[in-house]
Amino acid sequence: MRIILASASPRRRELLHQIGWDFEICVSQVEERITKILPAEVVEELSGQKAKAVFEHLQGYASKVGCNGTGTDSDGVQVCVHEPEEGNDAVLVIGADTVVACDGEILGKPADREDALRMLRKLQGRSHYVYTGVTLCCRLADGQVLTKSFHEETKVTFYPMEEEEIQDYVDTKDPMDKAGAYGIQGICARYISGIRGDYNNVVGLPVGRLYQEVRNLTKEYQQ
Amino acid sequence: MRIILASASPRRRELLHQIGWDFEICVSQVEERITKILPAEVVEELSGQKAKAVFEHLQGYASKVGCNGTGTDSDGVQVCVHEPEEGNDAVLVIGADTVVACDGEILGKPADREDALRMLRKLQGRSHYVYTGVTLCCRLADGQVLTKSFHEETKVTFYPMEEEEIQDYVDTKDPMDKAGAYGIQGICARYISGIRGDYNNVVGLPVGRLYQEVRNLTKEYQQ
Numbered sequence: 001m002r003i004i005l006a007s008a009s010p011r012r013r014e015l016l017h018q019i020g021w022d023f024e025i026c027v028s029q030v031e032e033r034i035t036k037i038l039p040a041e042v043v044e045e046l047s048g049q050k051a052k053a054v055f056e057h058l059q060g061y062a063s064k065v066g067c068n069g070t071g072t073d074s075d076g077v078q079v080c081v082h083e084p085e086e087g088n089d090a091v092l093v094i095g096a097d098t099v100v101a102c103d104g105e106i107l108g109k110p111a112d113r114e115d116a117l118r119m120l121r122k123l124q125g126r127s128h129y130v131y132t133g134v135t136l137c138c139r140l141a142d143g144q145v146l147t148k149s150f151h152e153e154t155k156v157t158f159y160p161m162e163e164e165e166i167q168d169y170v171d172t173k174d175p176m177d178k179a180g181a182y183g184i185q186g187i188c189a190r191y192i193s194g195i196r197g198d199y200n201n202v203v204g205l206p207v208g209r210l211y212q213e214v215r216n217l218t219k220e221y222q223q
Numbered sequence: 224m225r226i227i228l229a230s231a232s233p234r235r236r237e238l239l240h241q242i243g244w245d246f247e248i249c250v251s252q253v254e255e256r257i258t259k260i261l262p263a264e265v266v267e268e269l270s271g272q273k274a275k276a277v278f279e280h281l282q283g284y285a286s287k288v289g290c291n292g293t294g295t296d297s298d299g300v301q302v303c304v305h306e307p308e309e310g311n312d313a314v315l316v317i318g319a320d321t322v323v324a325c326d327g328e329i330l331g332k333p334a335d336r337e338d339a340l341r342m343l344r345k346l347q348g349r350s351h352y353v354y355t356g357v358t359l360c361c362r363l364a365d366g367q368v369l370t371k372s373f374h375e376e377t378k379v380t381f382y383p384m385e386e387e388e389i390q391d392y393v394d395t396k397d398p399m400d401k402a403g404a405y406g407i408q409g410i411c412a413r414y415i416s417g418i419r420g421d422y423n424n425v426v427g428l429p430v431g432r433l434y435q436e437v438r439n440l441t442k443e444y445q446q
Contacts, residue, residue: 194419
């Protein structure tokens with residue numbers, strides 16, 4: 001089965017490599033539409049929009065004769081597929097979205113330096129939750145289409161941080177492209193006392209759960 | 224303060240780099256003597272033996288005129304210090320030891336392929352505990368010597384693994400140099416459903432707690 005990651009995140013790419021999967025990358029510039037309130041539902045919804053946009057465009061892309069390799073199609077979907085669709089290959093598209101939730105507030109990527117400082121001042125010295133939603137869009141060899149969304153929740157606890165430490169960390173620029181303004185896999189590990197749940201879920205993709213879901217899906221498909 | 228890591232583990236090295244510390248490496252070939260029974264006490268004891276061996280040899284090493292760089296001293300201690308001791312520099316030696324505990328059995332590195340298979344069959348589909356003990360041996364600029372040991376405990380839960388998955392994982396050779404016959408930071412992430420505690424403690428060094436301990440020590444020293 002061909003696996004397509006519908007995400008430009010280098011961290012998600014590394015995590016899929018880590019679990020030994022061969023995959024291609026296809027990123028959609030789809031506009032996010034949030035209709036849910038609970039963070040667990042928001043990330044499932046957004047992961048679904050990303051996966052479905054790529055899945056649908058990939059289907060259209062498949063029909064274009066002579067269209068392969070890397071490029072941007074007419075709908076602004078960046079396509080980086082190694083080989084053109086054969087038409088009846090089984091294909092799996094993986095979409096994902098991660099947010100941080102603290103005191104009922106959903107923290108995405110910080111808008112600017114001040115926003116990053118605000119988020120870190122809020123998170124330090126206590127616990128918060130990280131949600132990653134994943135949507136699998138799968139077309140089987142017989143043409144049947146399956147879609148499944150799930151999410152994982154991880155509780156993360158920070159040690160107290162001094163104002164100087166927060167400023168120094170924001171100065172590294174590491175927080176700027178990350179939900180909640182921190183990366184658990186970088187220098188910020190200094191300030192994490194522990195987690196409860198899947199670590200890779202905080203990095204951006206719950207690869208344990210993902211592997212299990214895809215394994216089960218593949219098993220059903222083979223039967 | 225000069226920081227010396229008393230461990231040959233590339234994973235511990237990466238973790239210290241991750242939290243942004245400059246350090247040198249000095250590895251002792253000291254024979255491990257276990258007098259404790261509880262895993263938390265065993266890892267503290269072994270981390271202490273590693274740190275103290277390096278600390279003591281480093282003191283003697285300092286007195287050898289013209290002796291710097293990489294080499295092996297007369298007691299078999301592998302020394303890789305970038306610069307010779309100045310005599311009155313503050314220096315911190317970090318020793319660490321990691322074990323896996325399951326059903327009262329302490330699992331170290333597997334002896335061979337069969338041992339790795341046995342450990343993974345035991346760990347799959349359930350939870351176990353990982354202990355890393357850390358010992359800090361610190362000589363302050365005024366000559367005062369401080370020693371502190373601590374440990375962190377992390378609970379790790381595996382998804383069920385099929386016999387074929389266990390065999391395939393052992394075939395990758397990844398388990399052979401790791402306590403409990405798995406590396407949470409590699410392909411084995413497929414089989415981890417979650418943890419409770421510090422993730423880096425499972426990799427081999429609880430860098431969150433370590434950073435906090437050294438920060439507190441440095442603060443006391445500056446006062």
